[in-house]
Amino acid sequence: MSIVPDVVPAKGRLRKSTRPKRLKMDRMRRREAMYFYLFVSPFFIGFLFLTIGPILGSLLLSFTRWNMFLPPQWVGLQNFSQVLSGNSLFWTALGNTGYYALISVPLGIILALFIAVLLNQNIVLRRWFRAAFYLPSTIPTVAVVLLWLWLLAPAGLFNEFIGLFGIKGPAWFVDPSWVKPGLILMGLWGAGGGTVLFLAGMQGIPPYLYEASALDGAGPIRQFFTVTIPMLSPIILFNVVNGLIGSFQVFTQVYILGTNNADLMMVPYLFQEAFDYFNMGYASAIAWCLFVIIIAITMVVLRWSAVYVYYEGEVRR
């Protein structure tokens, strides 16, 4: 396309005010692009060298036998076949992690939503309650674990409380069959983080939707399921995806409690293989298998979200 203007002024010279807009736009775009790359470069350089680089490094290591002290030896797919074989603890760890994730994430979201609904009411000391429910999610994980070790001791406060209702509490972190439920209970204490997101989402729901539904005869419960939930569905999706990714990567709590096969999770398992057993290559293979599993689950959730997630202004065909 020519940059020569269609109209030539009388004296045969271009005036600046008639310089083609396309020239101005290109220069502006280039300047904007330059500033974009300039401001994003610190993150991008860090991401490239501190994240992508190590990720690719671990991919290469997954095809080697490496104890971190001697040069790595190429073994091809041997690590992966060993990981996926029946003799490996991989399936035990995956089963434990799946149990933890598939129970803690939905329970956490339901609890966060429930608390958000309560905190969305016009009650006395509402701000104090909002802070109180959010606070646990800001406490460092190590401190949370030490606190819950005490709370969930066989004669701890939690068992004493449920004992008032005639329920004999288990030895939560002592009996191997109760460690995972104990971890889930401990995780639910941090539901306040999701509550804040749901609260923000609720503030953004247009009141006329509730008015319209009320005019149609919907009560509070019907309004909750037909207005609140659909309007919050993008936030629910966000919490589900983040929750699943985070729970499949659970580490600190399990590491502090001490691993037994009954509560062996994926990341503590690969950490143990890497640093306790000097099998960094094998641990890298585990990490990549975990990555594939998390990606697959996330894809399933995102695919399924087309059914239950509603975006305002979306037109469904």
Add this chain to the structure above:
Amino acid sequence: MSIKSRIALLSVSSLTALGSLALVAPVSAAAAAAPVHLVWTVWGSPLDTATYQLRANEYHALHPNVSISVINLPKYDQQVETMIAGGKSPDIMNVAQDGVGFGVNGAVMNLAPLIKQSHFNLDRFSPGYIGEYSYRGAIYGLPDRGGYSMIFYNKALFRKAHIPYPTSNWTWSDFLHDAQKMTIVQGGKTVQWGFAGSGWWPYYGALVHEAGGHFINPDETTGMISSPATQAGLNFANDLAFKWHVTPTPDEAANFGANGPNIARGNIGMNMDSFWDIKTLYGSLGQNLGMAPFPRDKMGGMETVGTGVAIAAQSKNVQADWQFLQWLSTPAGQRQIVINHEDMPATKYGLSLWIKTLPKGLSYSLLAPDARDVFSPRIPPTWNQLQTTEGNDLTPFWDGKISASALAPKMDQDIAGVLTSGQ
């Protein structure tokens, strides 16, 4: 400070000065060459780190061209392995039971050739310690601090129960009798325990050894849990909780919180521990703190849980490292361990000095005759995997859900799997 302690410290200083003179002369000439900087990775408390640095500084004062930085790594294994993998290997590394694994995998050097070349006398170390760092003729570390599993007891609770203090020859029966006498139950709840118990391997490992058993066979190819002797040791440990109720069960121990039951709480008569806790326990119990050997069965047995020093395989200053390692085992090198009341030194002369500096009321006299019973367990290169496997398999046993005889076949098979995977 008491007169006895002052005399002891004077003895320490004099002997170490003499020892230093003997060692400095031949070394300093050779070391007066190019400057060398060594990095020494350690673990432990602020007291430990400060003591290591004092020792490093004293060596530097004797060898001005050699400077040593002590780096405390809170997550020791992970951090030191990352250092080595990242090309920033330390020169000197602290090692424990993982020393054999580090050595076989190429992280630390085999010191046997250097020991032979230097005519280094291993008899300077107290009996039993060198085995902790040895594997099939290779020696991957030199003992530095010499802790082993032993019994601390609360003298006040013994007096209150009108039972005599432990002796150096006391037996499992004596121990059980004393624990039962000190266990008090009120209203169906135990308010005072005779013994704290422990899930730590030096505890039940010592009892298994005393019963004549082992966890792995001499060839290190399979487990020996099926052995009646091994089961006798394990059963005695477990019966203390479930049969005689003188020790908390795992459920009851969990109620003591993250630090678990120990005699510092004042309501426990005895616990298994080692010498690095003297300062803490003496701070709680004072002159009511007593030390005793493990009670004996067919034999005595106290399992080493010491700390050793090793030369990193990727160190570029091997000769300087070796000179420093040798010095660490001299009276001059060991003296700060004694002066700072950090731990028990691993050398015989270090031990004799340490005994003299024990706090008032605390005596080594009961342990001295039993020092011959100090032993190192059989440590394969797959020690870490072995501990995890044994811990997993023993959990239902310690929970009282399965007997040792029922557990044995599977556990022996699991141990065999771990041992053969590392060969």
